Amino acid sequence: MPPEASTVDHRALLEEERTELVAKLDELGLGGAGLTYDSNFADSSQVTAERGEVEALAATLRETLEDVERALAKLAQGNYGVCEDCGQPIDPLRLEAKPAARYCINCAAKH
Template sequence: MAGTREVLEAERAQAMRRLHALDDEFADFVEASRDSNADDEHDPEGATIAFERSQVSALTRQVQSHLAEIDAALARLDDGTYGTCQTCGRPIAPGRLEARPAATTCIDCASKGG
């Protein structure tokens, strides 16, 4: 699978950049909350600091999950099982792997919730 490792490593690098940016954003919210009124629920300016921190935390968890998927795909590439459906054992269509390089299931199994 020529180029697969490069695609996965590029996705991993992009996810790491996103994770670092989210970490910085979270740190900024923590710093901002130190200097603000602890009760930001009634802030007429808009969203609360707590809400913003919660949003950044959720995005961070999503990126971390995606990183785990990419790392698992790289491991499958190394052990020779990349591109094989983990549910039925059939090959995963190249188009699916192109669209979603960390895919673990073929389209049929994915559509069945497998």
């Protein structure tokens, strides 16, 4: 790959990812103020298991969403693409694959 500056529009990628994440959380019924379950659901073990899975998935989605929003904030502040640990620029190819990356590849391995 040539060492040229990336022409990828990270803001567009991040906004797209944010939209998808919000949509997924909405699908889970978690778009608003936390978990909302139909109170008519029997409290069977199956429901409990499903609920655990949904909560785990929602937690992952929320974490990813936080990373995406943090990256968008960094874009707005003009320090996007800088490793939050060592302060070095993050590899453009890494940002292309993972626009919400907070750390360079070296620091990500440490975390």
